Amino acid sequence: MKRLNNKLLLIILLIISGYGIISSCTHKDQVLPAAVSTAVKITRGNHVHLPGLTAGDSTQWKFDKVHSAVNWSTPFLEVGANLTGKFNQFGVADLSNNTKLQNYSVAGQPLPDTSWAFYESQPEKSHFAGYVQINTINTGEPGRDGGCLVTTLATTKIVPGTQNLTVTNIAQIKTTSVTFDPAANDYIVVFNFTWQGGLASPITQSITGKLTYVPKALVPSGAYSDFGLRFEFQINKADYGIISTETADKIDIVINANFNNK
Amino acid sequence: MNDSFIAYIQQLELIAFFSGFPLVYAIVQVLAGSFQNKNSLVNRFASSLTYAYALIGLLFLGFQLKKLYPNYSISGINAHVQHPYLVIWALTAMLFCIPMLAKRGRLALFHSLIFLIPIIPDLFKGNASGANFLQNDMKVYGSSLILNVTVIIVIVAISYLLSFLKKQLRSD
Numbered sequence: 307m308k309r310l311n312n313k314l315l316l317i318i319l320l321i322i323s324g325y326g327i328i329s330s331c332t333h334k335d336q337v338l339p340a341a342v343s344t345a346v347k348i349t350r351g352n353h354v355h356l357p358g359l360t361a362g363d364s365t366q367w368k369f370d371k372v373h374s375a376v377n378w379s380t381p382f383l384e385v386g387a388n389l390t391g392k393f394n395q396f397g398v399a400d401l402s403n404n405t406k407l408q409n410y411s412v413a414g415q416p417l418p419d420t421s422w423a424f425y426e427s428q429p430e431k432s433h434f435a436g437y438v439q440i441n442t443i444n445t446g447e448p449g450r451d452g453g454c455l456v457t458t459l460a461t462t463k464i465v466p467g468t469q470n471l472t473v474t475n476i477a478q479i480k481t482t483s484v485t486f487d488p489a490a491n492d493y494i495v496v497f498n499f500t501w502q503g504g505l506a507s508p509i510t511q512s513i514t515g516k517l518t519y520v521p522k523a524l525v526p527s528g529a530y531s532d533f534g535l536r537f538e539f540q541i542n543k544a545d546y547g548i549i550s551t552e553t554a555d556k557i558d559i560v561i562n563a564n565f566n567n568k
Numbered sequence: 569m570n571d572s573f574i575a576y577i578q579q580l581e582l583i584a585f586f587s588g589f590p591l592v593y594a595i596v597q598v599l600a601g602s603f604q605n606k607n608s609l610v611n612r613f614a615s616s617l618t619y620a621y622a623l624i625g626l627l628f629l630g631f632q633l634k635k636l637y638p639n640y641s642i643s644g645i646n647a648h649v650q651h652p653y654l655v656i657w658a659l660t661a662m663l664f665c666i667p668m669l670a671k672r673g674r675l676a677l678f679h680s681l682i683f684l685i686p687i688i689p690d691l692f693k694g695n696a697s698g699a700n701f702l703q704n705d706m707k708v709y710g711s712s713l714i715l716n717v718t719v720i721i722v723i724v725a726i727s728y729l730l731s732f733l734k735k736q737l738r739s740d
Contacts (some may be wrong), residue, residue, distance in 0.1 A: 312601055313598055313601075315593075316594035316595060316597075320590045320591070322687075322688075323591060326687065326691055326705065326706050326709065327706050329691060330699065330706040510707050
């Protein structure tokens with residue numbers, strides 16, 4: 307009797323198990339989840355930022371020079387780790403027509419930083435122009451910055467209280483086209499880079515760089531908004547008559563520009 | 569029953585540990601009945617069933633402790649245990665290592681049948697989600713069969729080893 311009960315139990319359990327296995331068998335190959343896309347996800351908004359100088363007008367965006375930087379880096383002695391530095395004085399003004407190239411006896415920005423416009427979804431409308439004062443180069447070594455580098459870069463020493471925008475002391479950029487970067491959430495910028503350097507007169511080269519937009523956002527205090535532009539490109543200093551083995555010819559330049567609507 | 573996803577996962581855990589036991593029990597008992605004391609190996613399997621079941625209970629306890637680590641507080645246990653009565657019932661499986669209960673194989677069988685109950689409703693759900701539930705149940709049920717077979721083989725192997733050692737000691 308006991309054996310019969312065990313057999314009955316076995317039969318019942320086998321029926322249940324068999325039915326479950328047969329019912330759960332769909333005769334279909336299990337579809338694997340789609341592979342994770344490795345493509346770059348590009349999302350762009352429709353922000354439009356236009357310059358202005360009216361304080362308190364939140365529709366006008368002002369260049370925040372104090373919180374911006376023009377940095378450069380190049381291998382020391384052409385082979386070493388990077389030597390880095392920045393320029394203390396720079397601006398977003400168009401100097402390409404040469405009429406503004408002079409010394410300005412001011413402590414702050416010599417010209418309005420309004421030579422730019424940024425359209426997030428219409429890059430063809432975006433443009434910018436800017437400059438650096440070469441003699442304000444800053445590597446953190448005063449003896450070098452105000453000494454041998456001034457000679458190497460073929461410019462003149464800083465005159466206190468003067469913004470030197472003369473032709474030998476400025477390097478300037480001016481965009482000629484801005485397009486979407488198809489491979490990233492960035493923009494491809496073609497621009498003219500003009501610098502005299504060690505040459506007899508300035509030359510202009512067309513260079514391509516990458517522009518990254520840091521979207522508009524309220525600052526933590528909530529008092530105003532801020533957006534950023536990061537622009538990266540490379541120049542060859544030998545093209546501008548700067549002959550020195552202290553550094554490599556290729557110089558990487560990164561511009562981090564912040565704008566606010568205070 | 570809490571029908572959250574975590575509760576469902578815990579139900580699958582219970583099925584994974586205990587639902588395979590009834591079928592293993594039935595197969596071993598039928599084989600033992602067929603050989604009728606002629607095969608000591610099958611009889612050894614039959615007499616080891618309850619110990620194997622107790623070991624399954626112990627493994628389940630270890631698994632739960634591992635999941636609770638390092639928060640063994642009451643609040644941690646409360647948050648983790650979604651089927652408290654079923655979990656307590658599952659842990660009582662360890663009691664079958666007590667010799668008095670170890671002789672009552674049928675009791676272990678009835679004890680383990682509780683864990684087959686959650687599978688039964690899924691057998692009769694006709695819709696697509698029911699099929700997915702059943703697929704899960706059957707995969708876990710299959711794993712449970714493998715676990716229960718493995719455990720009883722381990723128990724039998726240990727019992728043979730102990731017998732061998734006892735004989736060795738006696739002969740010395």
